Amino acid sequence: MNHKLSRFAVPYVVWMALFVVAPIVLVVIYAFTSDAGGFTLDNFARMGTYAVVFGRSFKLALIATLICLLIGYPVSYVMSKEGPRFQRAAMVLIMLPMWINFLLRTYSWMSILENNGLLNRLFQKTGLIHLYNSLFGTDLSYFPMMNTQGAVILGMVYNYLPFMILPIYSVIVKLDGSLIEAARDLGADTLSVFRKVILPLSLPGVLSGITMVFVPSVSTFAISKMLGGGTEMILGDLIEQQFLGGAYNPQLGAAISLVMMLIVVVCMVVMNRFGEGEEQAVML
Amino acid sequence: MSKELIRLRDLCMAYDDELVLDHLNLYINDKEFLTLLGPSGCGKTTTLRIIGGFTTPASGDVLFGGVRINDVPPHKRQINTVFQKYALFPHLNVFENIAFGLRMQRLPDASGKRRNRLPEEEIRSRVMEMLEAVSLKGFENRRIDALSGGQQQRVAIARALVNRPKVLLLDEPLGALDLKLRKDMQIELKRIQQQVGITFIYVTHDQEEALTMSDTIVVMDKGSIQQIGTPEDIYNEPKNAFVADFIGESNIIDGLMVRDHLVQMYGRQFPCLDGGFAENEPVDVVIRPEDIDIVPVEQGQLTGTVTNVTFKGMQYDIIVDFRGFKWLIQTTDHSPVGARIGIKIDPDGIHVMKKSPYSGMFGDYSSFSDEYDELDVVEPEEGSGDES
Numbered sequence: 001m002n003h004k005l006s007r008f009a010v011p012y013v014v015w016m017a018l019f020v021v022a023p024i025v026l027v028v029i030y031a032f033t034s035d036a037g038g039f040t041l042d043n044f045a046r047m048g049t050y051a052v053v054f055g056r057s058f059k060l061a062l063i064a065t066l067i068c069l070l071i072g073y074p075v076s077y078v079m080s081k082e083g084p085r086f087q088r089a090a091m092v093l094i095m096l097p098m099w100i101n102f103l104l105r106t107y108s109w110m111s112i113l114e115n116n117g118l119l120n121r122l123f124q125k126t127g128l129i130h131l132y133n134s135l136f137g138t139d140l141s142y143f144p145m146m147n148t149q150g151a152v153i154l155g156m157v158y159n160y161l162p163f164m165i166l167p168i169y170s171v172i173v174k175l176d177g178s179l180i181e182a183a184r185d186l187g188a189d190t191l192s193v194f195r196k197v198i199l200p201l202s203l204p205g206v207l208s209g210i211t212m213v214f215v216p217s218v219s220t221f222a223i224s225k226m227l228g229g230g231t232e233m234i235l236g237d238l239i240e241q242q243f244l245g246g247a248y249n250p251q252l253g254a255a256i257s258l259v260m261m262l263i264v265v266v267c268m269v270v271m272n273r274f275g276e277g278e279e280q281a282v283m284l
Numbered sequence: 285m286s287k288e289l290i291r292l293r294d295l296c297m298a299y300d301d302e303l304v305l306d307h308l309n310l311y312i313n314d315k316e317f318l319t320l321l322g323p324s325g326c327g328k329t330t331t332l333r334i335i336g337g338f339t340t341p342a343s344g345d346v347l348f349g350g351v352r353i354n355d356v357p358p359h360k361r362q363i364n365t366v367f368q369k370y371a372l373f374p375h376l377n378v379f380e381n382i383a384f385g386l387r388m389q390r391l392p393d394a395s396g397k398r399r400n401r402l403p404e405e406e407i408r409s410r411v412m413e414m415l416e417a418v419s420l421k422g423f424e425n426r427r428i429d430a431l432s433g434g435q436q437q438r439v440a441i442a443r444a445l446v447n448r449p450k451v452l453l454l455d456e457p458l459g460a461l462d463l464k465l466r467k468d469m470q471i472e473l474k475r476i477q478q479q480v481g482i483t484f485i486y487v488t489h490d491q492e493e494a495l496t497m498s499d500t501i502v503v504m505d506k507g508s509i510q511q512i513g514t515p516e517d518i519y520n521e522p523k524n525a526f527v528a529d530f531i532g533e534s535n536i537i538d539g540l541m542v543r544d545h546l547v548q549m550y551g552r553q554f555p556c557l558d559g560g561f562a563e564n565e566p567v568d569v570v571i572r573p574e575d576i577d578i579v580p581v582e583q584g585q586l587t588g589t590v591t592n593v594t595f596k597g598m599q600y601d602i603i604v605d606f607r608g609f610k611w612l613i614q615t616t617d618h619s620p621v622g623a624r625i626g627i628k629i630d631p632d633g634i635h636v637m638k639k640s641p642y643s644g645m646f647g648d649y650s651s652f653s654d655e656y657d658e659l660d661v662v663e664p665e666e667g668s669g670d671e672s
Contacts, residue, residue: 085448089423093454176371178367178368178369179371179373179374181338181358181365182355182365182367182371182372182373183384184337184338184358184359184384185336185358185363185364185365185444186358186364186384186388186447187360187385187389187447188357188359188384188388197373200375201375223524241303
């Protein structure tokens with residue numbers, strides 16, 4: 001019986017082998033190959049020049065993850081305390097942007113943040129810019145928001161926030177209510193109940209939320225390209241350039257990809273250690 | 285016995301228009317082991333939750349030492365609870381679970397202004413003392429999920445008692461344990477209660493548990509108290525057919541109180557010890573299965589036919605048909621199915637009750653298989669209850 005059923009796993013295994021394992025193997029091979037085709041470590045040595053990009057990528061991804069956590073945790077907590085109707089409605093609202101194509105969503109942020117975009121026109125209409133100019137003695141006709149690190153972080157937070165909310169929410173909503181009653185029974189006030197019981201027990205959700213936001217943030221390239229305008233290059237852009245851009249150098253691109261992958265894996269192993277023994281392991 | 289500690293005055297409670305507590309009045313003495321006993325849905329758990337502060341009654345008062353505590357939140361009551369499924373904190377080890385309440389405590393300092401935590405040494409010594417009291421010494425660093433059901437149970441008790449509450453509430457705490465462990469824990473709980481000398485309020489649907497441990501049993505049904513009394517009172521002098529049926533096994537027969545100390549059943553008169561009824565008042569007569577003697581037909585006060593025999597180890601449970609009404613008799617003598625037997629009941633084996641809304645609902649063993657099976661219903665086991 002089991003043997004027969006295992007045949008249904010074949011397509012999945014083939015798929016994984018073709019599109020997950022094989023590309024990784026190729027990346028590894030490329031990373032250790034020179035232009036001429038021989039073995040080399042040059043690709044890694046040359047990466048030093050891009051340390052700034054590495055630093056910037058991790059900085060922006062960390063900031064975005066932190067903001068997602070600061071927004072996502074309270075939202076999840078409040079949601080889980082409300083009635084089932086509120087929870088369903090909130091869930092739909094959180095998922096709603098995900099029904100729209102990722103690029104379209106990001107494009108729309110461009111038209112919001114542009115120099116004569118929606119926000120700037122609003123600031124002009126409300127006199128906010130005028131007020132700012134008179135307060136700080138500047139002479140701006142708009143706030144420059146596009147092509148800044150802030151815009152890139154905003155794009156990351158906007159796109160990946162649901163991945164923070166969902167795992168935290170699903171852990172909190174499943175928390176055994178009798179544990180909270182037990183804590184209150186033992187003398188804990190509302191704050192202590194949160195600090196001593198709810199927060200530690202929701203940690204697995206927080207850890208998987210952090211992973212699910214940080215990993216795509218650190219490797220994204222569309223967001224920085226569109227909202228950062230290429231001036232705030234991060235790892236994703238750098239790698240893209242090596243394969244598709246003017247700096248064509250797939251060997252270097254592969255090496256950078258490999259290093260990034262290793263860093264992400266190390267981060268996740270550390271996170272897993274951190275939450276060891278908790279019910280829900282951090283998942284990829 | 286001693287002075288009153290808790291009084292529940294005229295408590296009412298309804299969920300979705302369904303009355304859960306119906307003008308409940310009850311007082312609970314200091315240092316008493318009191319059990320709220322009844323079938324599920326009788327309001328016993330709601331009553332416990334109101335005392336613990338987790339549920340607010342729709343109307344009525346909760347008094348603690350004479351002070352109304354309706355609006356006092358649970359964490360400010362001198363009451364601790366052992367929850368049905370223990371509700372131990374999975375992220376803390378045994379020591380930290382027990383220390384939880386102590387770490388929450390804040391003591392005013394000499395000036396009475398600042399509030400200080402308990403010193404670590406005191407927490408440590410009190411937790412260790414508690415671990416010893418529940419025979420879990422050496423388990424302090426264990427994870428909760430590495431404990432058996434019985435051990436978790438004892439951690440839950442220790443976690444509540446370490447705070448030295450005035451009252452301990454226990455919500456069916458033995459429900460998840462297997463039979464043997466349950467019996468051991470009954471004795472253990474009673475011992476702990478006598479040792480710490482505080483009030484235990486215990487909720488259960490298990491009449492045997494209630495009889496074993498309690499000083500006072502409160503039998504509840506449909507949000508009302510049916511009877512309050514000592515285990516002996518409740519068993520020997522049930523107030524109505526519900527109590528008689530719920531506690532132990534009972535044959536409940538329609539009767540007529542001819543006059544004091546004489547009751548009529550099946551057209552025959554039986555001497556009894558009860559009095560205080562009107563002449564010829566219709567009554568319910570309770571006869572416990574173990575109070576019936578089987579005698580030869582010609583000596584019997586009543587004669588009937590054996591319809592079923594079950595060997596129970598200590599005794600035979602036999603079902604006897606008396607003119608269509610089936611009785612349960614427990615006897616050490618074997619009588620084969622189909623035999624005609626006579627029975628004799630001593631005056632002190634007969635208990636007469638006033639008619640109640642429950643009359644006619646219980647006490648007939650005709651639907652033998654249905655009703656009789658309830659005896660042996662074992663609650664579905666939650667997890668493993670075995671000591672390892």
